[in-house]
Amino acid sequence: MVHHNSSKKVVILGGGIGGMIAAYKLSLTGFNVCLIESKSILGGLSTTIKLEDCYFDLGPHAFHVQIERAVNEVKDILKDELGTSFFNSEVYFMNKYMAHPLTLKDVLLSIKPSLAAESIFDFIKARVANKIEKKVDASFTDWVTNRFGKKLHDIYFGSYTQKVWGRDPKNLTSTFASARIPVTSLGEVMRKMVFGSLFEKKDGHSHSPYGRKFYYPKKEGIGRLISVLKDKLEALGVEIHLDSHVRNIIMDGKKVKKVICRYPNAEKTIECDYLLSTIPINDLVKSVRPLVGEKILKSSDKLNYRGLVLLFLIVNKDRITKNNWINFSQPDIIFNRLYETKNFSEDAAPPGKTGICLEVTCDKGDKLWNMPADELYKICEKDLEKSNFLNPKDISYYSSEKIEHGYTIYEKGYEDHLVNLIEYFDNIENLITFGRQGLFTYTNMDHSVDMAISAADYLQHPENFKTKIRAKDLFHNYILSY
Numbered sequence: 001m002v003h004h005n006s007s008k009k010v011v012i013l014g015g016g017i018g019g020m021i022a023a024y025k026l027s028l029t030g031f032n033v034c035l036i037e038s039k040s041i042l043g044g045l046s047t048t049i050k051l052e053d054c055y056f057d058l059g060p061h062a063f064h065v066q067i068e069r070a071v072n073e074v075k076d077i078l079k080d081e082l083g084t085s086f087f088n089s090e091v092y093f094m095n096k097y098m099a100h101p102l103t104l105k106d107v108l109l110s111i112k113p114s115l116a117a118e119s120i121f122d123f124i125k126a127r128v129a130n131k132i133e134k135k136v137d138a139s140f141t142d143w144v145t146n147r148f149g150k151k152l153h154d155i156y157f158g159s160y161t162q163k164v165w166g167r168d169p170k171n172l173t174s175t176f177a178s179a180r181i182p183v184t185s186l187g188e189v190m191r192k193m194v195f196g197s198l199f200e201k202k203d204g205h206s207h208s209p210y211g212r213k214f215y216y217p218k219k220e221g222i223g224r225l226i227s228v229l230k231d232k233l234e235a236l237g238v239e240i241h242l243d244s245h246v247r248n249i250i251m252d253g254k255k256v257k258k259v260i261c262r263y264p265n266a267e268k269t270i271e272c273d274y275l276l277s278t279i280p281i282n283d284l285v286k287s288v289r290p291l292v293g294e295k296i297l298k299s300s301d302k303l304n305y306r307g308l309v310l311l312f313l314i315v316n317k318d319r320i321t322k323n324n325w326i327n328f329s330q331p332d333i334i335f336n337r338l339y340e341t342k343n344f345s346e347d348a349a350p351p352g353k354t355g356i357c358l359e360v361t362c363d364k365g366d367k368l369w370n371m372p373a374d375e376l377y378k379i380c381e382k383d384l385e386k387s388n389f390l391n392p393k394d395i396s397y398y399s400s401e402k403i404e405h406g407y408t409i410y411e412k413g414y415e416d417h418l419v420n421l422i423e424y425f426d427n428i429e430n431l432i433t434f435g436r437q438g439l440f441t442y443t444n445m446d447h448s449v450d451m452a453i454s455a456a457d458y459l460q461h462p463e464n465f466k467t468k469i470r471a472k473d474l475f476h477n478y479i480l481s482y
């Protein structure tokens, strides 16, 4: 291999799948790569932990099939270790398990007839009103009520959103709703009340993954992808710094000159020609020296993340459901989703056992975040029984894990703040911020892999690009087309 880039040093911040793929692609073409990760292991959100003899991802991690370039990259890394599977999922709504995607017919049949009548009336009223005069979608609530009516918002969309994001849907943007809930014509929805899915788009592309194919490592969870990649990075001579927290980015005019990292007992300065960052964009901006302007700093405090507490259970049953996951929309159930590990790969738990992971969303530092695992387990135990999911007597083991940057919260006004940060970084000549945290987005692994390939491609062949890869363009491509 010709190492024509060996004199160029690239520092990559964040050792999740995005940072690792960028490190891999760049080191393959001879760049001198240094990967900085604050945790003691690589993988970021795409991590698998082994508890007793069972494997658990940090929330279910299926590799989606839509982005061909990202899929090919993963196929190339895992070769015949990559398996294929098909999604099954359900929703627990009004004390019943229903097929996902939820049909309007199921929703209406599961609620009181008077409520169903009110929902249909509200729905028609909203559609007619929106036809006469186009309503403004200033919030998530507006977007849903303008299309589906107030009742459907209150009994399903709004209450589930409130539960997952912990925010009044009136204070969340409509962008999130429009990206996640497809609009269908009145006739279409009415037809689907009888025959089909409320969540399916006219063109047949569904926002629900139900029945769709996905890729997943045959053994050891999504973490297998990370461990094979880690071996490759080590073989290619990538400098991997674990337990290394990015402290400062030192600027020289419009270029990053060096990065200062804090280790448990030391500090280190690393010079760089290029900086790729996948750490939270608001943390990155705060680390810049000299300090960025007041307006940008203030914006960085306005971007908030929803945290997650995951409760892992080992159950003495060979399998509980056929579902990859089940959403729990009711506010009286503490978890909003659970997933069964064996439905991703048979290897996740030995025969006679299965793994269940409960996802509880919360804000870092709140009551749920600080709740001791035993206390949370007791609540979950009751809710698992109440929802007829399993008999707690069959649970042989539990433990919990916290995730600080689980989901981005799209609060009203967030776009302006994010644009302030993105514009700042887009003006730095040798820095690209990308990935789920690097762009403050609600994207998947395939998006991070694809962005990493683009960033590496730019560094390898800048002559093929009119401008530097900009966060603004990445955001547009991956979020707005989502």
Ligand SMILES: Cc1cc2nc3c(=O)[nH]c(=O)nc-3n(C[C@H](O)[C@H](O)[C@H](O)COP(=O)(O)OP(=O)(O)OC[C@H]3O[C@@H](n4cnc5c(N)ncnc54)[C@H](O)[C@@H]3O)c2cc1C
Binding pocket: 013, 014, 015, 016, 017, 018, 019, 036, 037, 038, 039, 042, 043, 044, 045, 046, 058, 059, 060, 061, 062, 063, 064, 244, 245, 246, 247, 278, 279, 280, 283, 308, 359, 405, 406, 407, 434, 435, 436, 437, 438, 443, 444, 445, 446, 448
């Ligand atoms: C519950 C849940 C379920 C999901 N399910 C799926 C799924 O089914 N399919 C799918 O494709 N995607 C799924 N995702 C999304 C997927 O996990 C992410 O899109 C992907 O892992 C993001 O990779 P990344 O490298 O961009 O970011 P991350 O994985 O977040 O990596 C960023 C890294 O930066 C490190 N870091 C942060 N700050 C610093 C610092 N100051 N210094 C040094 N390092 C730092 C972090 O420790 C982390 O390792 C899910 C996410 C969640 C939360």
